[in-house]
Amino acid sequence: xxxxxxFPDWAAWLVALCVLAGSAVTLIGSIGLLRLGNFYARVHxxxxxxxxxxxxxxxxxxxxxxxxxxxxxxxxxxxxxxxxCTTPVTxxxxxxxxxxxxxxxxxxxxxxxxxxxxxxxPQQG
Amino acid sequence: xxWLLPYPLLSAALLALWLLLNQSISPGHIVLGSVxxxxxxxxxxxxRPEKPRIRRPxxxxxxxxxxxxxxLRSNIAVGRIIVRSREPGMxxxxxxxxxxxxxxxxxxxxxxxxxSTPGTIWLDYDxxxxxxxxxxxxxxxxxxxxxxxxxxxxxxxxxxxx
Numbered sequence: 001x002x003x004x005x006x007f008p009d010w011a012a013w014l015v016a017l018c019v020l021a022g023s024a025v026t027l028i029g030s031i032g033l034l035r036l037g038n039f040y041a042r043v044h045x046x047x048x049x050x051x052x053x054x055x056x057x058x059x060x061x062x063x064x065x066x067x068x069x070x071x072x073x074x075x076x077x078x079x080x081x082x083x084x085c086t087t088p089v090t091x092x093x094x095x096x097x098x099x100x101x102x103x104x105x106x107x108x109x110x111x112x113x114x115x116x117x118x119x120x121x122p123q124q125g
Numbered sequence: 126x127x128w129l130l131p132y133p134l135l136s137a138a139l140l141a142l143w144l145l146l147n148q149s150i151s152p153g154h155i156v157l158g159s160v161x162x163x164x165x166x167x168x169x170x171x172x173r174p175e176k177p178r179i180r181r182p183x184x185x186x187x188x189x190x191x192x193x194x195x196x197l198r199s200n201i202a203v204g205r206i207i208v209r210s211r212e213p214g215m216x217x218x219x220x221x222x223x224x225x226x227x228x229x230x231x232x233x234x235x236x237x238x239x240x241s242t243p244g245t246i247w248l249d250y251d252x253x254x255x256x257x258x259x260x261x262x263x264x265x266x267x268x269x270x271x272x273x274x275x276x277x278x279x280x281x282x283x284x285x286x287x
Contacts, residue, residue: 025200029243032207040246041214044203044262047243052200075145088240088247095246095260111219111258113249 022056050087131170136162177230203243218264231286
């Protein structure tokens with residue numbers, strides 16, 4: 001057991017680096033939510049926070065508590081597994097709801113339901 | 126053995142989950158976790174889902190490595206589009222890919238891989254035609270994306286699940 005006062009410098013730097021990198025990537029993802037143009041493009045932005053952002057912060061957390069308690073603390077793995085399995089489900093649900101709404105409204109920005117057999121040319125989003 | 130452990134992998138994963146949650150490998154927690162894992166796998170057996178067969182654990186490990194690397198790479202690519210591009214999302218578009226894989230578990234894993242990788246979302250899968258519709262943030266070259274999904278992910282997933 002180490003107290004916070006004599007937390008080693010090398011570990012403090014590594015933890016700070018991990019947490020800062022993770023938060024920076026998550027921030028870029030949030031800026032993406034603002035900057036991207038339409039709904040489908042916006043769904044891509046939060047995945048930055050849910051993948052690398054989360055990963056780097058969790059590595060920092062595991063490192064911090066492992067050094068502080070001088071034993072491996074790895075239950076961050078569970079957070080990573082749960083977030084990785086649940087975030088895509090939410091994103092898919094949101095994107096499919098948007099697709100359903102756009103198709104119902106007869107929007108010309110999304111491919112119609114029966115066009116799936118011909119690969120579509122890239123569309124301006 | 127089959128009646129006791131209908132889903133051995135699920136039970137093992139649940140036991141690992143229990144031990145990780147409690148941060149302990151004391152005999153008491155191992156016994157309690159095993160009882161919970163076995164009971165949960167009996168509940169799963171009562172639901173009678175199609176039992177997945179994981180053929181090649183080596184291929185699964187290789188796939189996990191490839192996916193981790195691709196997620197890291199796409200994080201950088203999407204971050205660069207958001208920060209640098211004057212009009213981010215101008216190359217975004219829909220893409221339809223014909224898939225050869227029919228295994229439900231394989232498709233479920235593929236949907237998780239595609240959606241959790243920044244820059245691609247799984248939108249629609251037509252089970253009758255076997256086509257998958259994606260939305261891609263940086264759709265400059267369609268063939269590169271089709272090659273990535275069919276060559277990198279689908280081939281390995283078919284080796285594992287079919």
